[in-house]
Amino acid sequence: MAFEHKSVLLDEVIENMNIDPSGIYVDGTIGGGGHSLEIVKRLTTGALIGLDQDEAAIEAAGLRLAEFKDKVRIIRSNYSEIKNVLKSIQIDRVKGILLDLGVSSYQLDTPERGFSYREDAPLDMRMDKRNGKTAKDIVNDYSEMDLYRVIRNYGEDRFAKNIAKHIARVRLDKPIETTFQLNEIIKAAIPAKVRAVGGHPSKRTFQALRIELNQELDVLKDTLEDMIDLLLPGGRLLIITFHSLEDRIVKDSFRENENPCTCPPNFPVCVCGKKPKGRIITKKPILPKDEELEVNKRSKSAKLRVFERT
Numbered sequence: 644m645a646f647e648h649k650s651v652l653l654d655e656v657i658e659n660m661n662i663d664p665s666g667i668y669v670d671g672t673i674g675g676g677g678h679s680l681e682i683v684k685r686l687t688t689g690a691l692i693g694l695d696q697d698e699a700a701i702e703a704a705g706l707r708l709a710e711f712k713d714k715v716r717i718i719r720s721n722y723s724e725i726k727n728v729l730k731s732i733q734i735d736r737v738k739g740i741l742l743d744l745g746v747s748s749y750q751l752d753t754p755e756r757g758f759s760y761r762e763d764a765p766l767d768m769r770m771d772k773r774n775g776k777t778a779k780d781i782v783n784d785y786s787e788m789d790l791y792r793v794i795r796n797y798g799e800d801r802f803a804k805n806i807a808k809h810i811a812r813v814r815l816d817k818p819i820e821t822t823f824q825l826n827e828i829i830k831a832a833i834p835a836k837v838r839a840v841g842g843h844p845s846k847r848t849f850q851a852l853r854i855e856l857n858q859e860l861d862v863l864k865d866t867l868e869d870m871i872d873l874l875l876p877g878g879r880l881l882i883i884t885f886h887s888l889e890d891r892i893v894k895d896s897f898r899e900n901e902n903p904c905t906c907p908p909n910f911p912v913c914v915c916g917k918k919p920k921g922r923i924i925t926k927k928p929i930l931p932k933d934e935e936l937e938v939n940k941r942s943k944s945a946k947l948r949v950f951e952r953t
Contacts, residue, residue: 650677651745651942655929656881657681659949665689666738666878669729671722671870674747676704682741683711689738693717694728696771699749721771723862726869736875743883744863746853748941758853760845763823768849770857778852782819787811797860797888798851805832806848822849850886860888867896871920874952879924885944890928897923897950924949 650656656678660668664687670679673693683691691714695701701719708715720728722742729737750770751759757767757778768778785793787807795803809832810819819825822845829845830838838844854860870880884890903917928946935942 649748649939649941650675650681651743651883651939651945652929652931652935652947653678653681655947656741656883657685659879659881659924659929659947660739660741661877661879662686663689663738666875667692667734668739669694669725669737669741669873671725671740671742672744673704673717674700674743675749676707678741678743679704679715680707680711682739683708683714686714689714691715692729692732692734692737694720694722694725696721697747697750698772699753700747703749721862723866725866726873729873736873736878738875738878739881740870740873740878741881741883742863742870744859744889745883745885745941745945751941757822758849760822760826760843760849763821765821766819766825766852768853768856774856776856778856779818779820781852781855782810782825783814793855794848794851796851797854798847798849799887800847800851802833802837808832825849854888860892863889864892864896867893868900871896871900871950871952874921876952878952880950880952881947883945883947885946890946890948893948894928897948900950919953921950921952924951 660682662682662685664685666689668682669692671694673679673695679691679693693704693715696719701717704717718728746758750756754762754764757764766777766779766782790810791803791807794800794806800806806829809828813819813828826845829848833844874880882893884893900920901923902919904913905915905917906913925948928948931942931945
């Protein structure tokens, strides 16, 4: 299957990246290379570094960007390694960094990857297939309490306790191995009248398992500071998030880097010595326009936030 992924908020990304034709840019989640293609088209003496932990994405991006191969370098790595990756290729600082934190259409639409609750497949959900642990291990090995914590915190599902209880009960008889097996368990844990009006009952639990398995929120939280530090003055960090937990982490980090002072408000002058690293360009997140929502339903929950280094 071809690696397909409609690039979300593409025009808005290009507009807000403030591309310098001679600058170096990093796409930390290159996916199919859609955003990267539009960035690299605008470079003359500049260069683009693309990172992704998904082997299929690396391959697809390589093909898509083949005509610009003299300006592009694609490396298989998680964006959490951005500092080390850039250091290893003798790059100190860059003009722009982009993260698109969505699961690609390819990952969702390839049944054997186990990301989708709409296809019957093994419970996998690994962004990086080199990871030995899968979603199946979480579902079968985590304690009921830990499952509840994961589904409540990362899925924000009000039936988290009941879903965890049902999973723990069913796996006593035999391991839970497929997406459809898990679907049935989740369905049984949610009242019929709620299922009738909400979206797919498994959506939140699948999201929670994926985030836990791939450590998505921890990676984001731990890397934001590095990315801001890697920017040249006037360089921009653009992050597209797809749910409230990611968005909150980005919003808080940007706010802290714009105003890091920890002095009490009544102090006449700052004595903590913490200096702002830049400014927030997007006081409110940029959302997809109606035209984009019509052609790409998966862009519905996308939010773009932008931070500029000073």
